[in-house]
Amino acid sequence: MKGNKKSMDTNSSAEHVERHLQELEKADYELLYYSQEQIFSADELARLINERHLNELMAQSNEFLKSLNSEIEDFDK
Template sequence: MKDGTQSIDANSSAENVEQHLQELEKADYELLYYSQEQTFNADELSQLINEERLNKLMTQSDEFLSSLDGEIKDFND
């Protein structure tokens, strides 16, 4: 009977995993669907974006890319 119990448990686990994956897929679809419905105008976006922080991040990314470019050139030599 132990083998029968394991088979039932395995089926239950597989069913649970499949159900969970279907729920995730549905949630992803709903998120995509609802995100496409929402439109933001420039004023709303400007309220959401921290311009000072964005500028700092852009400066850091520019510095990083510049240093990376230098490292790649040094590597080729």
């Protein structure tokens, strides 16, 4: 009877490990699937991008680069 109990426990553990490994494979596949690049059409991008905000950010970055360039030129002197 004890031998039978041990056999059942081994099967149960093996089944548990098998299920766990299958879940890990499923999670890996889902991560790979959802991490792939998605291709957007021009219409989708136009709908998603806030053009006014993007232009403000670009203006800020241009001003920052100009001031940084000025600091670098002053540093060389």
